Amino acid sequence: MTNLRAPRGTRHLPPPLPEPRGTVSAAVVAALRGPGRPGLPPVPADCAVYGDDLQLALYILYELHYRGFEGVPERLEWDGGLLTHRAAIEDRFLDALRTDVPPDGAGTAGEALDALQIEPVGDDGGLSYFLRNEGTFEQLREYAALRSLYHLKEADPHAWVIPRLHGRAKAAMVAVEFDEFGAGRADEIHAELFADLMEDLRLDTAYGHYVDAAPAEALAPVNLMSLFGLHRALRGALVGHFAAVEVTSSPASRRLAEALRRVGAGPAAVRFYTEHVEADAVHEQVVRHDVVGGLLESEPRLDADVVFGIRATGYLEDRLATRLLGAWRDGCPVLPLGR
Amino acid sequence: MPNTPERPRRVRVQRNGPLLVEGPVEVVGEDGEVTVSNRFTVAVCTCRRSRTLPWCDTSHRCRDRHRAGPA
Known part of the structure; x- marks a missing residue:
């Protein structure tokens, strides 16, 4: 079996720029790749907001704040033209979400979190039920490959919300993040545990x-997490999103x-999820009582x-599911994976 | 978190949820087995339905046959 874990030190290098999926993402890639860095044309009005082209363009622009890309100057993270372009795409994304997740009758944050806690009876409960009951090894590999977009920066x-919180909410948020980042131990960082899982599933880390x-x-x-995390104005939505995830x-x-x-996956693959059973049972409680509770105590208007953060998360997760x-019920793979 | 007279260890009790104890924690079972958790907060199961006793695994939650979740 080939060891796909990139050598220590190289796995965290900036990746190559993705392949464009339309005119908007092509313009962003061209602007980042240079030379000359052409200007960015306005986003066409008919560009599908949840479609490949717009979502990839936004994803690429956000990645400048995480790891950047191979050959792209790091200072472009704060390039005025790119930020203006990103803001235009973000406005489209936010407008669509606010339309698809309308505020009317949504109730309070506490009620929205209560609703998330009700587990469906039987097996018609979405992705994790399907994978538990009938998911194949290949489907679990596909699932992990797709989730790696987040879990390798879990x-x-x-973390961007921390300076925007105070008191109880801040202390609790930092405590949960400390756990996510391995509680002081590099090999326990959840993103590292996910790389171990990927290696077990013969995926490229x-x-x-x-x-x-x-x-x-x-x-x-x-993109939703980056949107909420990068904007102080959306701190309430970030906290709601984080609570929904936990x-x-x-x-x-x-x-x-x-x-x-x-399906006979290795112990590291199983461990990533068993760790999250126990850790997130704790995080859920801390986030509810102290992060959400603390934020709303100091800023009830949020x-x-x-x-919105809770429901937008559910909406986009439902679309993914x-x-x-x-695809899986039709027996089709979702993405091409080598063995 | 050290347990001192100036700052006693905090335990949060909930009607429908786990006991939240500031960690690290050792739990001694009826059979004398000691289980340790070093988390900053530990959720100790009180409903006895957990499959990872003595820790909470959210098995206390209500179930509803009409709702299908995204996860």
Whole structure:
């Protein structure tokens, strides 16, 4: 078996720029690649907001704040023209989400989180149920490859909210992030545990390796975290998003651990999810009581933003689940993976 | 977090959820087995439904046959 774990030190290098998927992402790639760095034309009005072209363009612009890209000057992270262009795409994305996740009748943040805690009876509960019951080894590899877009930078988008929080919310957020980042031990960083999982599943652990293979539905949830994390004005939505992830993670992680055991995956693959069963049962409580509770105590007017973050997360996760389950139930692979 | 008279260890009790204890924590079971958790906060199962006893795994949650979740 080939060892696909990139050598220590090289796995974290900036990845190559992704392949464009239309005029908008092509213009962004051209602007980053140079030479001459052509200007960015306005985004066409008919460009599908959740489609491949726009989501990839946004993904590339956000990555400048994480690892950047091979051959792209680091100072372009704060290039005025790129930021203006990104803001125009973000406005489209946010407008669409606010339309698709309308505020009317949404209730309070507490009610929205209560609703997330109700587990469906039976097996018709989405992705993790499908994978637990009938997912194949190949489907679990596809799932992990797609989730690597987030898990190889797990908890990074959420760290941006820390300076925007105070008191109880800040102390609790930092405590949870400390856990996500390995509680002081590099080999326990959750992103590293995910790389171990990928290695067990014979996937390439290099950062950004599966971006080109990922459909728009897999890019959008990661873009949502970056959008919420990078904007102080969206701190309430970031906290809501983070709470939604922590509340739903523990039971889903148990099902994914069961799925991986059933298909005979290695111990590192299983461990990533068993760790999240226990860790996220704690994180859920801390995020609810102290991060959400603390934020809303000091800024009660952000309640609707927290609800928006929770519901936008669910909306985009549902779109991803529909895409994956549609393909898998038809017996089709979602992305091309070598063995 | 050290447990001192100036700053006693905090335990949060909830009607429908785990006992939240500032870690690290050792739990001694009925059979005398000691389980250790070094997390900053530890969620100790109180509903006895957890498959990872003594720790909470969210098995206390309500179930509803009408809802299909995204996860």
